[in-house]
Amino acid sequence: MDQKLTGRKRVLYLLFVAVFLFVMVSPMLYMISASFMPESDLNHIPPRILPSAGTIKNYVAAFVQQPLLRYVFNSFVITIIAVVICITAGCMASYALTRTNIRFKTVFLLFVLTISLLPTITLINPIFKMYSKLGLLNTHIGLALIVSVLDLPMTIWFLTAVFKGIPVSFEESAKLDGANMFQMFFYIILPLLKASIFSISILVFIGAWNRFLLSQVLNQYEQYRTVVVGLTLYQTTHTIPFGVVAAAGMITVLPLMAMVLVFQKNILGGIMEGGVKE
Incomplete structure (x- = not known):
């Protein structure tokens, strides 16, 4: 029982760390992606996460x-x-x-x-x-x-x-x-x-x-x-x-x-x- 509880705590801890890292890192990752996006990708609905064609025009x-x-x-x-x-x-x-x-x-x-x-x-x-x-x-x-x-x-x-x-x-x-x-x-x-x-x-x-x-x-x-x-x-x-x-x-x-x-x-x-x- 204790081992199962310890395992659950570890899963919750890792999940919390993963969510925290995602919240912290995702804006930076999107900024990197957006810097290579053409204007059509930035105005696309629904929004694109990755550029359809990379460009250095920005x-x-x-x-x-x-x-x-x-x-x-x-x-x-x-x-x-x-x-x-x-x-x-x-x-x-x-x-x-x-x-x-x-x-x-x-x-x-x-x-x-x-x-x-x-x-x-x-x-x-x-x-x-x-x-x-x-x-x-x-x-x-x-x-x-x-x-x-x-x-x-x-x-x-x-x-x-x-x-x-x-x-x-x-x-x-x-x-x-x-x-x-x-x-x-x-x-x-x-x-x-x-x-x-x-x-x-x-x-x-x-x-x-x-x-x-x-x-x-x-x-x-x-x-x-x-x-x-x-x-x-x-x-x-x-x-x-x-x-x-x-x-x-x-x-x-x-x-x-x-x-x-x-x-x-x-x-x-x-x-x-x-x-x-x-």
């Missing part, structure tokens, strides 16, 4: 109708700058929080967490006013700077947990050899955290790449527009060319998909590294 139209390559380039530049700023500041802050006797460290971490919980839309107005006075509107560095600030709390919390898992004995041995704090940080600690830093870099990259509201408000000029904002420009007054939008959407998510598929083991390994204890 991809050609995606590049012709909007300067998509420029938008992709802008996204890469802004995202890479944001990752560099965020990881550099996050590593230094996390090391200081775990290796120095700073007062109110817990209060600071809670404050950082509170900032990360604020909706982006509540920050748009003060950020826009500040940027307009500083001349940072419609610039790569301006958007990258605020994106890195918003992703910094997650980085600090993640890396703080990782730093706590590194034995202090490594640094004590280095001190006996005459190393100072900066030497210990750059030559001893950082090499031990390559996997974790790589993992959080990927997560920050994905978050920065997908920032829509900030990109739309702060970078309104075409030469500084990001690819996620560029997707909204394919809609015309009367119609939405779904095939072209699907093709542009695939171009937008392709770098993220490739990154996750190629480095998924490194990402999981880096995250698990935070659980190592002395």
Whole structure:
């Protein structure tokens, strides 16, 4: 009886997982299919799941109708700058929080967490006013700077947990050899955290790449527009060319998909590294 019950539970569990995966993956699969569909297939009743004849016209139209390559380039530049700023500041802050006797460290971490919980839309107005006075509107560095600030709390919390898992004995041995704090940080600690830093870099990259509201408000000029904002420009007054939008959407998510598929083991390994204890 127990074995039958266990078997039923397993079937229900597998069924739940299958339904969950279908709900999560099916929109992406249909977007891939729609990006290769001619307009006749997209307007067909009943709707087609697979294209009757594959075509790349939607991809050609995606590049012709909007300067998509420029938008992709802008996204890469802004995202890479944001990752560099965020990881550099996050590593230094996390090391200081775990290796120095700073007062109110817990209060600071809670404050950082509170900032990360604020909706982006509540920050748009003060950020826009500040940027307009500083001349940072419609610039790569301006958007990258605020994106890195918003992703910094997650980085600090993640890396703080990782730093706590590194034995202090490594640094004590280095001190006996005459190393100072900066030497210990750059030559001893950082090499031990390559996997974790790589993992959080990927997560920050994905978050920065997908920032829509900030990109739309702060970078309104075409030469500084990001690819996620560029997707909204394919809609015309009367119609939405779904095939072209699907093709542009695939171009937008392709770098993220490739990154996750190629480095998924490194990402999981880096995250698990935070659980190592002395």
